[in-house]
Amino acid sequence: MAVNTRFRSKELSDIIVRGRADWLVMWPAFKGIPFSQILADSGEDTLSRLKGILSVSEPSISPPPLNDESSPTIRPLDVSAAIYDDVACSAANTLHGVRVHDFNDMLQSDCVAPEASGNGGVLCFTTSGTTSRPKFVLHDQDTLIRHADAMKIAYGYDAKSRIFASAPFCGAFGFSTLCGGLATGATVVCEPVTDTGSMLSQIRKHHVTHTYANNESILKWLESSNGPEDFASCKLFGFANFSPAVHNLIEQAREHRLALTGLYGSSEMQALVAAQPITADQGDISVRYLAGGKLIHPGARVRVRDPETGKVLPHGESGEIEILSPSRMVEYLDNPEATRSAFTEDGYFKTGDLGYSVSDQQFVFQTRMGDSMRLSGFLVNPSEIEQTVEGLPGIRACQVVGATQGTRILPVAFVLLQPDVKADPEGWAAGCKQHMASFKVPVRFEVLQAFPTVESANAVKIQKNRLREMADQLLASTL
Numbered sequence: 462m463a464v465n466t467r468f469r470s471k472e473l474s475d476i477i478v479r480g481r482a483d484w485l486v487m488w489p490a491f492k493g494i495p496f497s498q499i500l501a502d503s504g505e506d507t508l509s510r511l512k513g514i515l516s517v518s519e520p521s522i523s524p525p526p527l528n529d530e531s532s533p534t535i536r537p538l539d540v541s542a543a544i545y546d547d548v549a550c551s552a553a554n555t556l557h558g559v560r561v562h563d564f565n566d567m568l569q570s571d572c573v574a575p576e577a578s579g580n581g582g583v584l585c586f587t588t589s590g591t592t593s594r595p596k597f598v599l600h601d602q603d604t605l606i607r608h609a610d611a612m613k614i615a616y617g618y619d620a621k622s623r624i625f626a627s628a629p630f631c632g633a634f635g636f637s638t639l640c641g642g643l644a645t646g647a648t649v650v651c652e653p654v655t656d657t658g659s660m661l662s663q664i665r666k667h668h669v670t671h672t673y674a675n676n677e678s679i680l681k682w683l684e685s686s687n688g689p690e691d692f693a694s695c696k697l698f699g700f701a702n703f704s705p706a707v708h709n710l711i712e713q714a715r716e717h718r719l720a721l722t723g724l725y726g727s728s729e730m731q732a733l734v735a736a737q738p739i740t741a742d743q744g745d746i747s748v749r750y751l752a753g754g755k756l757i758h759p760g761a762r763v764r765v766r767d768p769e770t771g772k773v774l775p776h777g778e779s780g781e782i783e784i785l786s787p788s789r790m791v792e793y794l795d796n797p798e799a800t801r802s803a804f805t806e807d808g809y810f811k812t813g814d815l816g817y818s819v820s821d822q823q824f825v826f827q828t829r830m831g832d833s834m835r836l837s838g839f840l841v842n843p844s845e846i847e848q849t850v851e852g853l854p855g856i857r858a859c860q861v862v863g864a865t866q867g868t869r870i871l872p873v874a875f876v877l878l879q880p881d882v883k884a885d886p887e888g889w890a891a892g893c894k895q896h897m898a899s900f901k902v903p904v905r906f907e908v909l910q911a912f913p914t915v916e917s918a919n920a921v922k923i924q925k926n927r928l929r930e931m932a933d934q935l936l937a938s939t940l
Contacts, residue, residue, distance in 0.1 A: 462480045462482060462585040463584065463585065463586060463587070463630070463631035463632070463636070464476055464631060465587075465629060465631045465839070465898065466491060466492070466494055466629065466631070467629075467898040467899060467900065468499075468897075468898050469499055469502070469894070469895065469898060470499050470500075470502035470503045471849065471896035471897060472595075472896075472898065473500070473503050473507070474503040474504060475594065475595065476587065476597075477510065477511065478506060478507055479594070479597075479795075480585070480597055480794070481510075482510070482511070483510075483511065484511065484512055484513055484515055485511055485513075485514045486514075486515040486517065487515070487516060487517065488516075488518075489516055489518065490518070491653070492653075492654065497556060497557075500556065500557055500559075501557055502895060502896075508557050508558060511559050512560075513559060513560040513561070513562055514559050514560070514561045515562050515564055515567070516561050516562065516564060517564045518563060518564065581601060582599040582600065582601050582791055582792075582794065583600065583602050583605070584599075584600050584605065584636075585597045585598060585599050585600075585794055586598040586600075586631075586632060586633050586728040587631075587728075588727075588728040588729070594845070595842075596793045596794075596796060596799055597794035597795070597796075598633075598728040598790050598794075599790055599791045599792050599793065599794045600731070600790055600791060601791050604731070604787070604788060604791065605644070605731075606644055607758075607787050607788065608637065608640075608731050608734070608787070608788040609640050609641045609644035609645055610644070610645065611757045611758045611759075611787075612637070612641035612645065612733060613641070613645035614757075615736065615757035616641070616671060616697060616733075616736070617671075617697065618641075618642070618645050618647045618671070620646075621670070622642075622647040622648065622670050622696075623647065623648040623649075623650055623667055623668055623669050623671070623694075624638065624641070624642035624648070624650065624670070624671045624672065625649075625650045625651065625663060625664065625667075625671070625672035626639040626642060626650070626651040626672075627651070627655050627660075627672070627674060627678075628651065628652070628653055628654065628655065632728070632732075632838075633726055633727065633728045633731055633732040634673070634701065634732040634838070635732075636732070637726065637731050637732035637733045638672070638673050638732070638733065639651065641733065648667075650663055650667045657678075657681045657682055657685050658685070660678075660682055661682060661685060661691055664682075664691060664695065665691060669694060669695060670695060670696045670697070671696060671697050671698070671699075672695075672698055673698070673699040673700070673732075673733060674699075674701075675700065675701050675838055676700045676701070676702055676710055677868045677869075679700050679710065679714075679721070680709070680710045680713060683710075683713040683716075683717050683719070686717065688717065689716070689717045689718045691717075692717050692718065692719045695719055695720070696720060697720045697721075697722065697739070698714075698720065698722075699721075699722050699724040699733065699736055700721060700722075700723060700724060701723075701724045701725070701732075701752065702752045702826075711750050720739060721750070722736050722737045722738075722739050722749055722750070722754070723736070723737040723750055723751050723752045723753060723754060724736050724737075724752070724754060725752055725754050725824075725826050727812060728790070729789060729790045729803065729810055729812075730784055730786055730788050730789055730790070730810060730812075731788045733757070734756060734761075734786060734788050735753060735754030735755060735756045735757060735823075735824070736754040736755065736757065737749045737750070737751065737753065737754040737755065737823075738823070743755065744819070744820065744823045745820070745823060748823075748825050751825050751826075752825070752826040752827075753816055753823070753824045753825040753826040754823065754824070755820075755822050755823040756784065756786060756822045756823070758786050758787050760787065761784065761785060761786035761787070761788075761822065762784070762785045762786075762809075762821050763782065763783065763818055763821065763822060763823070763824045764782075764783050764809065764818060764821070765778065765779070765781065765782055765783070765817055765818045765824070766780050766783055767780045767781075768780060768781045768830065774818075776817070776818045776819060776820065777817050777818075777819075779815055779816065779817045779827060780815070780816075780817070781811060781812065781813065781815065781830060782812045782814045782815070782816045782818075782826065783805060783809040783810065783812065784809060784810050785807075785808055785809045785810070786810075789808075789810050813829065813830050814826055814827075814829060815827045815828050815829070815830050832862070832925055834861075834862075834863035834870055834872065835863075835870055836863070836870060836871070836872060836900045836901060837900035839898075839900065841872075841900075841901055843860070843861040843862065843863075844861075845897075846859075846861045846872060846874070846893075846901050846902075846903065847859045847860060847861050847874075849893055849897055850874050850876065850889065850903070850906075853888075853889050853892045853893075854882075854892075855878055855879050855882035855883075855885065856876050856877070856878060856879070856882075856889070857876075857877045857878060857879045858876065858877040858912075859874055859875065859876045860874070860875045860912055860923055860925070860928055861873065861874050861875075861903060862875075862925055862928045862929045862932050863929070863932075864929065864932035864935070864936045865933055865936075866936045866937075871936065872901060872903045872904065873904060873905045873907065873932035873935060874889075874903035874905070874906045874907070875908075875909050875912065875928055875931070875932075876889075876907070876908055876909070877908075877909060877910070877911070877912070878908060884906070884908050886905070886906040889903075889906050890902055890903070890906070904936070905932075905935055905936070905939075907931070907932075907935060912924075912928070913927040913928065
C-alpha cells in the first residue's frame with residue numbers, strides 16, 4: 462500500500478491499521494521528514510500491529526573519530542543511531558519498540574524469497590472516494606502490465622523514447638508514468654524531488670521525449686525556459702487539469718512548438734487511461750486541449766448516464782461518465798459493498814465525474830459530481846478534513862470547501878464554536894498539521910454563527926456553493 466510522504470500520523474495510522482499492514486518500508490533520511498515522530502504520534506495501536514520496519518538507507522559520511530579529527534570515515538548509515546534520536550531508540554535497532562531491519566543487510570543474507578502464488582493484488586492506491594475515509598484501490602499485476610503495454614502504443618514509445626517520471630509515485634498519476642516506461646523498456650528519467658529548474662535541466666540533459674504533469678507545472682516550465690530549443694527532443698507532453706484553467710498554457714505550448722494534449726485517469730482506472738487525440742485520424746481534435754480523451758485500450762468503451770433517470774445519454778449530452786477498460790481495479794480492498802456499488806451490472810466503472818461522450822471511445826471531462834477538492838494534485842474529500850478539525854478543542858462543527866486563489870485550489874474551513882470559546886486559528890492550524898498532510902490544512906478558519914442552509918423536500922442541506930463563494934471572497938481580500 463503506497464503511502465504519500467506528506468501524510469502524517471492520522472493518515473499513516475489509518476493505512477497501517479485498516480489496511481492490516483504487517484511491515485513498514487521507509488527511507489528514513491528522505492527530505493528530512495520527521496518519520497520517527499510521525500510514527501510516535503500514530504499511537505500504540507498502530508505500532509503494535511507492525512512486525513517490523515524495513516529501512517532503506519544510503520552510504521553517509523559519519524562524524525570523525527574523537528582521536529583523529531583529520532580522517533573521517535565512510536560507512537553505511539547506522540539505523541539505530543544516525544537516523545533516529547536517542548529518545549526514539551529504546552534498544553539497538555528498534556524504533557518505538559518496533560524492530561528495524563536494514564535493507565542493505567537483508568540483501569546480503571542467505572534467505573530465499575518464497576515462490577509467488579497466484580495473481581492477487583500487488584499494489585494499493587489510497588483515494589478519498591465518496592466516504593469520509595479513503596478507500597484502498599487494489600490492482601493486480603495483469604492490470605498494471607496490460608495498461609503499460611497499451612501506453613506504449615497509444616503514446617508512441619519506441620527504443621529512443623525517454624520518459625520523465627515525476628515523483629511522487631504513491632498515486633496513480635506518478636506511478637502510471639513510471640510503470641509505463643519501465644514495463645515497456647523505455648528509458649525513464651526521474652529524481653526524488655523536482656522543481657522547475659531541475660525539470661528543464663533533465664529535459665535538456667537526457668533529451669526527454671514524453672512526460673505528463675498538471676497544467677500549472679507545464680506552464681511554469683514553458684515560462685522559465687530559454688525557448689523552443691529546450692523542448693526540441695519532446696514528442697508529447699500530456700497535462701491534467703489539477704488546477705483551475707490556465708488560459709495561456711496552450712498559447713505558450715504553441716510558441717515553444719511543444720505537442721500538448723489533455724489527459725484523464727483515476728486510481729480505479731489508472732492514470733493516463735485516456736488522452737485527447739492530436740491528429741484527425743485518431744479522433745475529434747477540436748477538444749484536444751480539454752480534459753478527458755480517447756481511451757488508450759482498443760477494446761475500452763465509454764458512455765454517459767443521466768444520474769437522475771439512469772438513462773444512457775447520446776454523444777454530447779452531459780452526465781456521469783462510465784468506463785469499461787482492462788485497466789480497471791480489482792476491487793476496493795476489504796470493502797465488497799463499495800466495490801459492488803462502483804460498477805454497473807455489465808462491468809462499467811462509475812467514475813463520479815461529469816462529462817459528455819464524443820464517441821464510444823472518446824469523451825470530455827467537465828467536473829467532479831461531488832464536493833471533492835483537488836489539492837496539490839491530490840483528490841481530497843472535505844469530510845476527511847472536517848473530521849480532523851471537529852476533533853480540535855473548542856470546535857463544535859466544521860464545513861470545508863475549496864477556494865480558488867490564482868491557479869490554485871486551497872481549503873478553507875468554516876467552523877461553529879462551543880459556548881464561551883475564543884477563536885484560535887493558529888492553534889487549529891497547528892493541530893491539523895500534526896495529523897494531516899500540509900496541503901490538507903485549511904489556509905483560513907472562519908467562525909460562523911450558523912452554516913447557510915436550504916430546505917428540500919427531505920432534509921435541510923448546507924449550501925456548499927454559498928460557502929465556496931464566501932471562501933473565494935475571503936481569499937480575494939487577502940491578495
